[in-house]
Amino acid sequence: MKRTEYHCQSCGRAIYFDGLCYNCRQRQSRERAQAWSDVEVARKMRAIIAALDDKFYKKEENREFFELLAYKDISTEKIAEAATRVGVYYPSELYRDAPPKAREKLLALLETPECKEASHILLCLALAGGEDVLATFARLERNPLPWVKKLHVPLSVYAQAGGWTFDKAGNHIQLNFDKCYPVFSASPDNSDAAVSVAVPREETCPHCGTRLVDILMLDGKDRRLAFLNLPGTVRVPCCPQCSCEGFIVRYQLDGDSAMELVNPFGDGEKMRDNVYAEMVTKKFALSTRPESLFFARGNDEDVITVGGFANWIQDFQYEPCPDCGKTMRYFASVPWAALMDSAEGALYLEICPDCQIIGAFHQQT
Ligand SMILES: [Zn+2]
Ligand SMILES: [Zn+2]
Ligand SMILES: [Zn+2]
Incomplete structure (x- = not known):
């Protein structure tokens, strides 16, 4: 059976339904997000904080979080504080602007012999960056605690998630x-x-x-x-x-x-x-x-x-x-x-x- 061919009402590419192609719908959703007012942004950030739990990544608020990060360049400071309080470590981008206190709390978790959720916590810290994170990662790579030995990749590779890494001497290297x-x-x-x-x-x-x-x-x-x-x-x-x-x-x-x-x-x-x-x-x-x-x-x-x-x-x-x-x-x-x-x-x-x-x-x- 030959499907009926339509053309996207915005860009004209061939599609098989009447309306907008996938990419034009994504563009429109970006443009909607770019037009959010400061009041709307603040309201959405409160909703994100309220929605933080271990199922957060499946929620509508997670999608809106990435739109806010990408199109409104929000500071995630308050979100990271809240995520630390409730112990939510995914997605790691929540911690992009984690303040020193939140980073300290996560870094303390790494100092235990059997750190639970080590992978997620490392990625959060990679996104947060900072000298304290670099120093801890470099030290743990040199002198690994038991949980470090179970990781599939070294800590200098975890750091890459945040767009940086470090050399054997612990020097910071920017990767983006x-x-x-x-x-x-x-x-x-x-x-x-x-x-x-x-x-x-x-x-x-x-x-x-x-x-x-x-x-x-x-x-x-x-x-x-x-x-x-x-x-x-x-x-x-x-x-x-x-x-x-x-x-x-x-x-x-x-x-x-x-x-x-x-x-x-x-x-x-x-x-x-x-x-x-x-x-x-x-x-x-x-x-x-x-x-x-x-x-x-x-x-x-x-x-x-x-x-x-x-x-x-x-x-x-x-x-x-x-x-x-x-x-x-x-x-x-x-x-x-x-x-x-x-x-x-x-x-x-x-x-x-x-x-x-x-x-x-x-x-x-
Ligand atoms: Zn289109
Ligand atoms: Zn070729
Ligand atoms: Zn080269």
């Missing part, structure tokens, strides 16, 4: 950037040159023959992108067909870049022409203003972001630089559905500025 700019779809008239997305290149993929694209091209001289500390043009060449297993880019700040596939995905079949054409005709514009570092976590809207925290589809993933071995710094993600209606998953980009290397990998459900 302290600004975030979304890249919204735009009409050809108001697209902008600070970030270009999926721009066709001359060369073709050695594995499948698809013409490569610069999946991102960043103008690091644009004042909005100054936080990346890349004073030049950085291109990220990519085969849109076989990048699933990840790839490496060696870049120069003059826009010269070379791509190496780590482990080409698929059977070497070229991307279909109509899909390729759809991908390279979309236009985008970098947001005029920075947004919350958690912008990508607000809902499942397919928005490209530069900086901030990734919306990981699987677990958070910070890869070592293939040259120097240091953990790379996360700087952008591209949900494929922002480029191709039927695509799934997202591409995550991390950088080692010392080696001028970008590592890219894909996650999907």
